[in-house]
Amino acid sequence: MNPLHSLQPQAVWQWFADICAIPHPTYQEAALAEMIVARAKEKGLAVQQDEKGNIYIRKPAQGAGMADKPGVILQGHIDMVAQKTPDSPHNFATDPIRPQIIDGWVYATQTTLGADNGLGSAMGLAVAFADDIEHPPLEVLLTVEEEIGMDGARQMRGDLLQGRYLINLDTEEAGCVYVGCAGGRDADLSLPFAAEAADGQHVRITVSGLLGGHSGIDIHRGHGNAIKVLADLLARLPEESGWRLAAFHSGALRNVIPSEAEAEIVLPQAFIGALTELADTVRAETQNELGKFADKLAIQVAPIGQGAQAAGHAESRRMIDLLVAVPSGVLKWSEEFDGVVDTSNCLSVVHTKDGKFTASMLLRSLRERPKDDFCRLLGSIARLSGAALHTDQDYTGWEPHMSSALLQKTIESFVAVRGQQPQIEVVHAGLECGLMQKHLPHTEMISFGPTIKGAHSPKERVQIDTVEECWRILLDLLKRIA
Template sequence: MASLHSLSPQGLWSWFETICSIPHPSKRELALRDHIQQWAEQQSIDHRLDRVGNLILSKPASPGMADRKGVILQAHLDMVPQKNAGTAHRFDRDPIRPYIVSEADGDWVTATDTTLGADNGIGMASALAVLADNTIEHGPLEVLLTIDEEAGMTGAFGLEAGLLQGEILINTDSEEEGEIYMGCAGGIDVQLELPVTREALPAGYQTVELALTGLKGGHSGVDIHTGRGNANKLLARFLFGHAFELGLRLIHLKGGSLRNAITREAYATVAVAPEQRAELERLVSHYQGLLRGELAAIETELCFTLSDVAAAEQVFEAEAQRRLLALLHAAPHGVIRMSDAFPGVVETSLNMGVVKTGSDSVQVLCLIRSTVDSGRAMVVNMLQALAQLAGAHCSDSGAYPGWNPDPSSPIMAVVRETYQGLFGSLPSIQVIHAGLECGLFKEPYPALDMVSIGPTIRFPHSPDEKVHIDSVAKYWQLLLAVLKAIPAR
């Protein structure tokens, strides 16, 4: 981590090092939040927790700027915990290990075999660096650090009216320097649960595991349009195509760990008759070659393998297996529709993030995103229809609203003009398909004027996550200039 000390802005990178050193996966952010509170206490910075655990810090205006509109810098405390297969990292115990890598398009910071947490650690670090530096010019300032953004937006859902005084909110959770976000998709979680019954393992059958690994994965909002493979879907495709002809009997199925990350690895434990073993091995090799051909431009490390595992005692009954494989193969995944209102932006998508086998059922966890409420409802209905056909139960939860764009936003104009003045070009004004907390903030604070900015982060929610160093410097320069340019009340 010492290699980050030379990076500029030093205050921001110093905070990011600290953030990386303290485990903070979703629902395990308490240690990091406590550290920030203790620091604030030492620095005599006002701070308080709200009823759900969000941390709010505040700082008076710089000399001569008390008449400016109050600004809230907002970030989330948690990070997505994803790691490469075979990595012993424990996200609840071990620090993230960042390092610098030089590539053709510049220098980046990434992590060793895990997600980096630049989403949203860089934004959090920037807000804390502003609080720590008394030379920065700003009006009345608050920093809102929310909990559990990545696993349910619990902090944003629980934010109460009357706690925040600022009139402007700058969300720091965007992931493309040079783009300003004025809106985002809403989302909803859907769970499909298919009851399964079991019977005795057929006599003489061998037990093997099929493993589809090496996929890139990624953020189900940012990367859903890139054509990256979803291991759950690709494994289901193989099983639906060949389980019946080979007489395979399914024992266990699992893939993915987060509904908002594109699944990188999936595993099926199956029983196979000895006389079909050679043909299964041939088809596994053939399917690996087929997928490597189809996804050659994207999934360069894809592997599909077969290995022996301990013998099982029971397998799924044939009818339960048939319905499950049909459901998994038929369920949609990826882009459902592109936006007409915002060219190049995904309007509606579905990510089949998690498949897991329980004692008497198989659960499938999906995340639907859409900038259009009716589009979100349509995909929920699609899954409900499939569940009816397959004899599964379909339930939805955690719906959160999108952030409706406001083309007349005063803070949008300030950021746009400030960016042009600094860098000599106009930024791109965008709506992002990923879910930001801004839409939820509008319920308790309907008058908030909001904008979202950030540095360039590639492949968030995957172990390939990296942040572009030069873009962090530009983001920081923009943030400070915007704080200075906030108009009077």
């Protein structure tokens, strides 16, 4: 029996179980979308998809007097981040997510859970398919490709929606209502290099055991960055060793703080001892700096043969110096919102392939100017290192509107269900509301959800009792909206 079937509210957890059963990492949402559309048609709901694959479900008002109230859009995204532990055999293209319950939380088994944002989508679907829930004219918008560039929201069709209010269900902290979010911009720095035969000991250096996490929500928590740790180690190798870089690989997604990194180098046998000592030193220094977040940090040095194809020493230094030079982490705290990060950068993905070294990052800011300023800094780093800079997927943040009627009704619902007002916050992460404002300029928006920890990592988990609380708030709000 699926452990989720014993949880309440049953309709929400049943939908989430069904979502977990169908693989749906970003760019592979088609099978899940097909199932949702088919079931909506069977239920007699009006449903369609746009060219991007976003799903639009419409349902008439339900309950006395509800038809005269303003329409509401419930919104989530159906793709998930695909991350797993190093020893997991899971295949995200073919295998279902396997949920398990541990001490009041739902986890997956050695993988991301996809509660971000499968549970938000499940709540929207549970309302749409229910026959006993009062609500005004209802629309459910389920977007695709949120986790990589928010392309679903970017290409959604506002003309297919009529609701005056939009409730985004992609917040990950119970008791909070988000009314604004950071914008973002992708950036890549790339360097060509010429690989040639290099004599010496071929060595693999692996950094593992850091916590990783969401590159927006967790960027200030001090989890460390495996790319920066490995770059620091390589940059400190003795110049006289003439070490040469054969490969560097870390990360897969821009919005995930890298927890592992791996490099292959070639250097004289006489320097293996110095390399091993340096690895121990860097590990100890990093653990001292990060404290409990680096308890499981490991840096392994493993000889794998003699000689390899590698870049020259000067080219190798240039690539690693670039990684050392790029700032990663919190760049500025907000002066307007206490405890909120204003601007950050996450150096997320580094790969060498076919004679090209590429470092990819995701810049976030509550404002537009800092994104431009940081990209000018990257331009300077690029010129100094001989790299090429490419930026893409720029999206604006979501500007708070504290006088929103929807926000006031949401506060009332939180008080009715929780007995206290919610925290009204701006989040340092990209919510789709920022992009959807362009398509729905006259629609008021808020965001809330259950407590999810460890999003975008195999430690992702959702607190069970906050799901029921979130559901009760949502149902109360649907009745209050006028």
